[in-house]
Structures are given as structure tokens and as C-alpha cells.
Amino acid sequence: MEPQRTPPPPSRGGGGGGNYNTIRAAIMAVVMIVFTGYLFLWVMLPTNPYRLKWQPKLRTQTASTYFGTTHGATYLVFTFPVLLIAVLGCAYVHLGKKSSDDDHTEGKNGNNNHRLAIWKRPMIIKGLGIVSRIEIAFFLMFIALLIWSFATYLHNSFATITPKSAAKKGEKVWEVKLDSASHRLAFIGNIAFAFLFFPVTRGSSVLPLFGLTSEGSVKYHIWLGHIIMTLFTAHGIGYVVYWASVHELSEMLDWPKTGVSNVAGEISLVAGLIMWATTFPRIRRKMFEVFFYTHHMYIPFVVFFIFHVGINYASMMLPGFFLFVIDRYLRFLQSRSNVRLLSARVLPCQAVELNFSKTKGLSYTPTSTIFLNIPIISKMQWHPFTISSSSNLQSDNLSVIIKGEGKWSNKLHQLLSSSPSSIDRIDVSIEGPYGPTSTDFLRHELLVMVSGGSGVTPFISIIRELIYTSEVLKCKTPEIILVSSFKNSNDLTMLDLILPLCGAPSEFPNLDLKIEAYVTREKGAPHEEEQEKTKTRTVWLKPNPSDAPISPILGQNNYLWLGAIISSSFIIYLLFIGILTRYYIFPIDRNTNKKYSSTSRALLHMLFLCIGIFIAATSAFLMNKSKNAKEKNIQIQNMEGPTPQASPNSLFHNADRELESLPQQSISQSVNLHYGERPDLKKFLFERKESSVGVLVCGPKKMRHEVANICSSGLAANLHFESISFSW
Known part of the structure; x- marks a missing residue:
């Protein structure tokens, strides 16, 4: 609970804190509805109803000359819900800090929460460490989602593979199935990839909604990282075996103008393997500097992943990384000055x-x-x-x-x-x-x-x-x-x-x-x-x-400012990319003899995303910096007195x-x-x-x-x- 700076009033009736808590409850209800719908989309993604009915209809209704025939649908169902949750989370946390309902006698109801307390009891599981029953339950549900998705993908794809269809391609049935299975392994890895960066976004507005902190959630990032690299490595090895069996190893050097780039995927995988090799506990603890520096390989890992799959598909994984980049840039701005x-x-x-x-x-x-x-x-x-x-x-x-x-x-x-x-x-x-x-x-x-x-x-x-x-x-x-x-x-x-x-x-x-x-x-x-x-x-x-x-990077209302940065930076990105697509890329794509490069398109999307973050975050930072400059100057003057608590003129005062x-x-x-x-x-x-x-x-x-x-x-x-x- 947030402690008060002044003694609490004797009466805690339905004052401002009660109103704040009512609003917070409403925000949480909306968040849970949106989050449930978001998870439902991931469950339905590999099914035929989604692929054959929902997705084509959605793309038809959201197609435009500003975002293309497929991009608008991806933004609507996979990007917008997460960013909405993040913005609502900013309001939720801000109201929690503003709430005056700071009951210091809260929590004397252990018997009422007995069932929940049982679920919070710790368990020690090899490879996972100390976890609660709640964490194990969600971990098993996530693994179930991965298994369900992989099984559904394979069931639907293998149903169309027959000796006759394989013969038309000049391949054996097992080779076609290996191609399909390797492809689907990447889809499953992408599910974990969509959640990878949430746990390491230190100033997150999403984690507090679920009672989590970035420090306590690092283990989730580790779990997801191991899952992703296992699946992506299996995906890469599967394709190498497939290409070798059909005598097409030259595919490893393929980087077409449009479509999937194999070279970019291989570069991304190598960068990921370098990171992965240094994350195991014995290496990380004994050679922390090696772990620290090699972990910056996440930049080429993500960049070449986007080049590999294209910006439209990567937008499904975009929200978590987008919020991480905002947090990372704010940390960069804060760290530019020395503290007293x-x-x-x-x-x-x-x-x-x-x-x-x-x-x-x-x-x-x-x-x-x-x-x-x-x-x-x-x-x-x-x-x-x-x-x-x-x-x-x-x-x-x-x-x-x-x-x-x-x-x-x-x-x-x-x-x-x-x-x-x-x-x-x-x-x-x-x-x-x-x-x-x-x-x-x-x-x-x-x-x-x-x-x-x-x-x-x-x-x-x-x-x-x-x-x-x-x-x-x-x-x-x-x-x-x-x-x-x-x-x-x-x-x-x-x-x-x-x-x-x-x-x-x-x-x-x-x-x-x-x-x-x-x-x-x-x-x-x-x-x-x-x-x-x-x-x-x-x-x-x-x-x-x-x-x-030391001061808050975005002032006392930092979460309100964070919500403004998230929303405004994404709007700036959409404006830039919409104008570019409508007046430059769309005319090129209309020419049936010429298509705009997928790599260039992905690069421009990343560039405009960074520009949007730069404009919004820098503006918010500078506005709060000038606003707080007077308070800092007064405090510095107060700290320069001759008292031992201040900064005396001798080294040992x-x-x-x-x-x-x-x-x-x-x-x-x-x-x-x-x-x-x-x-x-x-x-x-x-x-x-x-x-x-x-x-x-x-x-x-x-x-x-x-x-x-x-x-x-x-x-x-x-x-x-x-x-x-x-x-x-």
C-alpha cells in the first residue's frame, strides 16, 4: 500500500479514495475483457474458422490505401488491444497512487483469503526454481496453448498432404511434412515471442495490473527465452534438413525482394544463439560481463527477425517490443545526467x-x-x-x-x-x-x-x-x-x-x-x-x-505522461507510415510489374516507429525537465549548507x-x-x-x-x- 506523508484522517468513508477505487475497478474490468479477447485470438489463430472465415473477412473490411490489405487487420486485433491495456494500466497505477484510501489496518482478513493463500504457497521445481502454484498454473496453461496451437497447425496442414500431392512437387511425403512442421514450429515460437519483452520493461504499466514487477518477472523472460530459442532452433534445423534432402541448400542464401528472407532468418537465429549460450546460470554468474555485452545481440535478433517474416506478420509481436523500446529510451534520457x-x-x-x-x-x-x-x-x-x-x-x-x-x-x-x-x-x-x-x-x-x-x-x-x-x-x-x-x-x-x-x-x-x-x-x-x-x-x-x-524521469505524474507517450508515439508512427504507404508504396504496388521491397518496407516501419517514440518521449522529458528545474535548484541550494547532513567542504566532516x-x-x-x-x-x-x-x-x-x-x-x-x- 502507498504510505501517506501526513497522518491519515480519522474518517475514511466514501471520499476521494473510494471514487478512485471505483474507477480503478472499472478500468480493471475493461482490461480483463480486452486481455481475455486477446488471448482468445491466440487460441483461435491456428484454427480453420479463423484462417478461412474470420481473417479474410477482417482483411476485407480493414483494407485501405494507407495501411495495405493486411496491415490494418493486424493492427486492429493484435496491436491495438495491448496498447490499450498499457494506456489503461497507466491510468490504473496513477489513480492507485492518488488514492487517499490508504487503510493501514488492511489485510487482517487472512481467513477470508485462505484459498488464495494456498495458491500463493511456494513450490520448488527443478529448472524453474521457487514458484507459486498460481505461476505453475499459468505456466502449464501457456504450455498447453503452445501444444494446442502446434497440434492444430499440424492437423490442418497434414490433412492436405498426400502421396499424390507430394509427388506433384517431386518430393516424398515425409519431406513435405518436415517442411510443414518446421514452418509451424516458427509460428509457435512467435506466440512466446509476443510476450518476451513484457517482463523486462522496467517502467511497465502492464505488469502492475497483474501485481507484478519487472525485477520479479525476469524469470518469466528467462522461461520464454528458452522456449523461443528451442523452437526457433528446431525451426532452423528442420529447414536445413529439408533443403538438404531435396537438394536445395542454395535456399539458405535466398533474400528475395518480396516474401520471406532466409538469410535474414539465419542471421537472427545466430544472434539469438549467441545470446542463449551465455544465459545459462553457470556462465551468467561466472562471466557476467560476457552475458551483459552479448545480450545486446537482441537488437540484430529483432531487426533481422522483422526482415525475415515481414513487417505485417511481425506486427503481431510488435506491442511488447514497442513498449520495451519506449522504456529503454526513457532510461537512456534519464541516464544522460549525473546525480548528486x-x-x-x-x-x-x-x-x-x-x-x-x-x-x-x-x-x-x-x-x-x-x-x-x-x-x-x-x-x-x-x-x-x-x-x-x-x-x-x-x-x-x-x-x-x-x-x-x-x-x-x-x-x-x-x-x-x-x-x-x-x-x-x-x-x-x-x-x-x-x-x-x-x-x-x-x-x-x-x-x-x-x-x-x-x-x-x-x-x-x-x-x-x-x-x-x-x-x-x-x-x-x-x-x-x-x-x-x-x-x-x-x-x-x-x-x-x-x-x-x-x-x-x-x-x-x-x-x-x-x-x-x-x-x-x-x-x-x-x-x-x-x-x-x-x-x-x-x-x-x-x-x-x-x-x-534524483527525480522521477517524467515527474510526479509519470504514469500519465507514460500513457501519453505510448498513445502519441504510436499515432505519430501511424501518420508517417500511412502517408508513406498512400503516396509512395501504394502507387508502386499497383504496378503489377513492380512490387515494393519487403525489406525496405520493414526498415521504414522500424524507422518511423523509432521517430514516433523519439518525438513523444523527448518532448515529455524536456517538458518535465524544465518544470522540475526550479525545484531541483532550490534543493541543491539547501543541501550546500555546513550541516553534516549536507555536502560539507571537507571530505571527512x-x-x-x-x-x-x-x-x-x-x-x-x-x-x-x-x-x-x-x-x-x-x-x-x-x-x-x-x-x-x-x-x-x-x-x-x-x-x-x-x-x-x-x-x-x-x-x-x-x-x-x-x-x-x-x-x-
Whole structure:
């Protein structure tokens, strides 16, 4: 749920929030109707009624000199519904943020949602990881759709293949069937391709409609990617075998002026195989840079796919990629400027907390993520990190915690932990924040957070938000038990970061927080001499005047602007392509002796699509940039005072205020330390008798699976599991 900045009014009757929720319910009803119809089209696509009756009639009624005889029908039934859902999603999310019906007692109805809770219980499936029963159900339905489509295509095509018809072509029956089956494999791959880019559109307006985030949906992108490449590879191999059997391998070099281009398809497949080879976990985790750079092969993969099948057929897969390109270009615009990095807390456990300035208008929910680029370390690499701050508790600051577990993060730690004179400021670019539009932690009576190592990071953001809820809003919050496992006592300093440098109350009596900290590789507390080495240092930096506070890319009404960009950019594209077709391509196609090149047509469509996005997104960005410039300048001036919370003139300001190595005084009272042992997670979870226990876990794969197994055992119906993993 979206937290309030001011205490909620005592009465929550049918005010503005109720009206907003009514409108949102109506929007959701329309979305579900349109989405159901869209899925129904994919189910009917391989059938004879669609191919022989519906499609010809639809093409006849939508044929025009502006979009051709087939393009209008494709836009109407496959492109327009998805873009409509995306625009409605923008309105839905915006109204959700505007709603004042922010009931902090919501969710105390665990018994009423018992059936749904069962469907949300986790399952561990090899190859898929931790998934809920809902996810498995939809995954199986999607696989059923693929099987149904392939079987229907084969049934209809094989029915026309006979020894007599094969003999007319001078081929054997099995060769004709191989040709047909290989062709249909591509059709099935295209179904998965239509959904491929939705999960990785970070600023998506579609995912929130279904309660999803881009970070949590990456696994769907991975599943779809494996399915697509399996089917497309089988499609390519099938055709190579077919051409070899009929002695027509020269077809591999065919790129006709009109129709299907085999060469373009082969280039697209090779680009896809290069990406696919680096996506498997062992390669991706050990050679992340190789994975990162080769994944940019998605550009030739998509471009040559469009050249291969033609723009009309590719328009069936267009909406997901269109929304992704809009999101990608907005991220590009946001990342062009440097942000104000004010300070860093350097921990002896190879971790740092970076503290940025942000505008008051930027709000985000706990567990949100942000992508960082630090050119002094790598100009090309972008890395995602969990935001550890609360946008309510720290209205002027945003912080992230980075644990040194790779080359990039280790270089950052070395840079900040070096001698004071070696670093004055650091250029940083960001993309984001991205995260859930709302959270429902308050619906539980108890939150049990299980973390391993740096997995404590997302829980820090939740704790800070609950501090704000309990101490500022004076609302009842759930009891919190944080179970953290660390390898060494140095890692205990991660708990120092639970409280921010500024903005938090000195005490929080209304928050019931208990921390069970385990140091697994040491038998006892370190000596005093060793504790002196575990000091947490605060490094104060001096940003350039041109460095800006982090702000929403499209302002506070960013989803309304996104809806405007989606609709206007597609309208601009339609206008350009309509004029081109009517006055240039159509006259050429009317000449029976000359046809306009399919490749040129596809290239022009892609060009005008990009032009439409460029015009709409750039205009929206510049309008919001000028609008927010005054607010940013005022905030920068306020941050340049001599206070420790600002940007002081020395690198180490008020050094005597350096934090202790063990948790701060207010936090240390809540900490119970255990050395030389691991937590008994079954005991922590099964002994809780509260009616609703939210169980969150973030850490190593083994830990996540252990907690998931406990919650899925069915021995405790009050456990509600949520895995937070950033190591997909």
C-alpha cells in the first residue's frame, strides 16, 4: 500500500479514495475483457474458422490505401488491444497512487483469503526454481496453448498432404511434412515471442495490473527465452534438413525482394544463439560481463527477425517490443545526467552505503531497485541494487547498499576506502527507481525476515518504512523478527545501516523489532583490538553544481505522461507510415510489374516507429525537465549548507561522529548475537502462532529453498511466503 506523508484522517468513508477505487475497478474490468479477447485470438489463430472465415473477412473490411490489405487487420486485433491495456494500466497505477484510501489496518482478513493463500504457497521445481502454484498454473496453461496451437497447425496442414500431392512437387511425403512442421514450429515460437519483452520493461504499466514487477518477472523472460530459442532452433534445423534432402541448400542464401528472407532468418537465429549460450546460470554468474555485452545481440535478433517474416506478420509481436523500446529510451534520457552523490558509509566487510540527494517528489516503495553506472569503474556496465532508504522517512535522500562480491563492487569499495585525498567526488548515473507500486506488509501480524549476507539489504528498506509508519504516522505495525546469517563478525556491521545517517527518530518505541544475528564461521566475539578495526567510516563528497538530485524521469505524474507517450508515439508512427504507404508504396504496388521491397518496407516501419517514440518521449522529458528545474535548484541550494547532513567542504566532516562497529545504541538493544551456529528456521517459523505471518527471504539459493520448503509443507497455514532474489 502507498504510505501517506501526513497522518491519515480519522474518517475514511466514501471520499476521494473510494471514487478512485471505483474507477480503478472499472478500468480493471475493461482490461480483463480486452486481455481475455486477446488471448482468445491466440487460441483461435491456428484454427480453420479463423484462417478461412474470420481473417479474410477482417482483411476485407480493414483494407485501405494507407495501411495495405493486411496491415490494418493486424493492427486492429493484435496491436491495438495491448496498447490499450498499457494506456489503461497507466491510468490504473496513477489513480492507485492518488488514492487517499490508504487503510493501514488492511489485510487482517487472512481467513477470508485462505484459498488464495494456498495458491500463493511456494513450490520448488527443478529448472524453474521457487514458484507459486498460481505461476505453475499459468505456466502449464501457456504450455498447453503452445501444444494446442502446434497440434492444430499440424492437423490442418497434414490433412492436405498426400502421396499424390507430394509427388506433384517431386518430393516424398515425409519431406513435405518436415517442411510443414518446421514452418509451424516458427509460428509457435512467435506466440512466446509476443510476450518476451513484457517482463523486462522496467517502467511497465502492464505488469502492475497483474501485481507484478519487472525485477520479479525476469524469470518469466528467462522461461520464454528458452522456449523461443528451442523452437526457433528446431525451426532452423528442420529447414536445413529439408533443403538438404531435396537438394536445395542454395535456399539458405535466398533474400528475395518480396516474401520471406532466409538469410535474414539465419542471421537472427545466430544472434539469438549467441545470446542463449551465455544465459545459462553457470556462465551468467561466472562471466557476467560476457552475458551483459552479448545480450545486446537482441537488437540484430529483432531487426533481422522483422526482415525475415515481414513487417505485417511481425506486427503481431510488435506491442511488447514497442513498449520495451519506449522504456529503454526513457532510461537512456534519464541516464544522460549525473546525480548528486553526497556521502558514503564504508564498512569493513567490503560493503558501502551510497547516499544520494533526491527530490521530495520522488517516492518509491520498499524493496525497490535502482541501476547504477559509475564511469570511473566502467563506462558500460550497469548494476542493479536494492534501495535501502524509505522515501517517507528520508524525503531528501536515497541510499543503496553495495556489497563487494565482484570486480565492479570491489573496485568501488577500494575507491571509497582509500586515503581521503584520493577521492573528491564520483560521477554516477542512475536508471530508476523500479519496484512494486504498493506493498502489503501491514496486513500481517508478524514479519519474519530471513537473510544471508548482503540479503539483509531489502529488509533495511522495509524496516525504515515501518519506522516511519509507527513513529510518524502512529499506525500499528507488525512485530518484526530479522534473522540474519553472516560468515564473519565483520559482516555484523551491515546492521549498522538499518538506521540512516539522518531522518530517523533517535528511538522508536512503537516498533517491535528483534534481530537474531548469526556468525557462522566464528566461535565467539572478537577481541577489543579486532573490534577497533571494524569501524564504519562516513566519507563526505563534494558534488558538482551540475549534478542533480534524483527525480522521477517524467515527474510526479509519470504514469500519465507514460500513457501519453505510448498513445502519441504510436499515432505519430501511424501518420508517417500511412502517408508513406498512400503516396509512395501504394502507387508502386499497383504496378503489377513492380512490387515494393519487403525489406525496405520493414526498415521504414522500424524507422518511423523509432521517430514516433523519439518525438513523444523527448518532448515529455524536456517538458518535465524544465518544470522540475526550479525545484531541483532550490534543493541543491539547501543541501550546500555546513550541516553534516549536507555536502560539507571537507571530505571527512565531523569525524568524531563515526559510527561504532556493532549496531547503533537503539538497534543494539534489539540484537541477539549467536556465534558458531546457524539459525533453526523451522523453529522460528513453526512456533509462531499469529494468524498471519509474512515470511520474506533474501540470500543464497539454499537458504531460499529451505524457507520455501518450510512454508510449502502445509504444517503451518499462517505462513505467507515471499522470496526476494536478485541473483536470477
